[in-house]
Amino acid sequence: MPSQRLSVVVTRRLPEAVETRMSELFNVELREEDRPLTRDELVDAMRRADVLVPCIADKIDGGMLGQAGERLKLIANYGAGVDHVDVATARQRGILVSNTPGVMTDDTADMAMALILSVLRRVPEGMAVMQQGNWAGWAPTAFMGGRVGGKRLGILGMGRIGQAVAKRAAAFGMQVHYHNRRRLHEDIENALEATYWESLDQMIARMDVISVNCPHTPSTFHLMNARRLKLMKPEAVIVNTSRGEVIDENALTRMLRAGEIAGAGLDVFEKGREVNPRLRELQNVVLLPHMGSATREGRIEMGEKVLINIKTFADGHRPPDLVVPSML
Incomplete structure (x- = not known):
């Protein structure tokens, strides 16, 4: 990747400490309104981002990835599960996918x-x-x-x-x-x-x-x-x-x-x-409303893993938590 700062688009509000650090490292687009993006909004976000940071509520299928354009190179998922992302299609299009295993x-x-x-x-x-x-x-x-x-x-x-x-x-x-x-x-x-x-x-x-x-x-x-x-x-x-x-x-x-x-x-x-x-x-x-990982400590650790994955990718290396289809 070129030396300029990556353009990162985040789909939901993240813990303040994570958003602050992300803003320091990248050209980041944060959310003010904490609601899931619509399908069209997700596609638009992928078109203008080098890196997309989605979560489990964001369903990203092959059709959406086909509309993403050439700019998107990494989907740095905020969460361990990636069943909401068509990982195989992403890899076919040259888009890497990472996650945040182990912290929850x-x-x-x-x-x-x-x-x-x-x-x-x-x-x-x-x-x-x-x-x-x-x-x-x-x-x-x-x-x-x-x-x-x-x-x-x-x-x-x-x-x-x-x-x-x-x-x-x-x-x-x-x-x-x-x-x-x-x-x-x-x-x-x-x-x-x-x-x-x-x-x-x-x-x-x-x-x-x-x-x-x-x-x-x-x-x-x-x-x-x-x-x-x-x-x-x-x-x-x-x-x-x-x-x-x-x-x-x-x-x-x-x-x-x-x-x-x-x-x-x-x-x-x-x-x-x-x-x-x-x-x-x-x-x-x-x-319960999907509270399993909902601790302050866990959510910040998830964000730290996202940051490490993006920073490693920005430095030209393989993200440590890269997901490949054979893992699924």
Whole structure:
């Protein structure tokens, strides 16, 4: 790249410290209004940028990339997941894609445990009664949930976040089980005291809690489909802090309404902000607005990774967090 400062276009508001540093390093176009860009606005942003900094809410498909022109050379995604970007088409057009892996591991694992606790112990129901002023006092059979210790936890996807969930679950006395594309090394398995299941179906049928921690790829779309959800025990619960597309949300909703699954904790949804309205009606469901990585520390670290990726690229080197299609 030439020596002049890169033109960087950011699609959403970022933490102030990140925006300040970005402005010092590059010719940056920041957002004043914190709303998702429309499709046409995204295409226009790509046409005038050397580097685009999008986030998960920005769907960038092949058709949009075809309209981007020749200027765009790097999509420095603010976030670890890149399923919203057509990475293969980007690479074909000479556009690199980077992400921010690793910085949200602990934060997302914390949220997975928070959802497990909230669903099993019926925390939102108790909060609602107190906030509405309807508490009639302690009673022996009121708000009885399930004990966390001793429960079998089945982790779907044993990468960094899945392993962090396993460590937390073990501290609560849960039995850790997992299914993964590849079995972990024996030393890691032993350290986590985790039991591997080659058959996802067999694991699902025996667990008390399922935690979804795998990325969204073509092979994981609706991995938890209606057939697999029906394998779950009626008293089991499922939590998802990964990607909504991994679960067939309509099938899950039907089974929760019918009492065929005891509960669910969801931080992500199949259609983004369009949450199935029937889910909101259920007391045995905890819904959160994609808060898994929402810590001040994590969001600043994500921004720092974006800055390093752009600066490395500007210096003529490969971004350290370059995403290639074979990784997906």
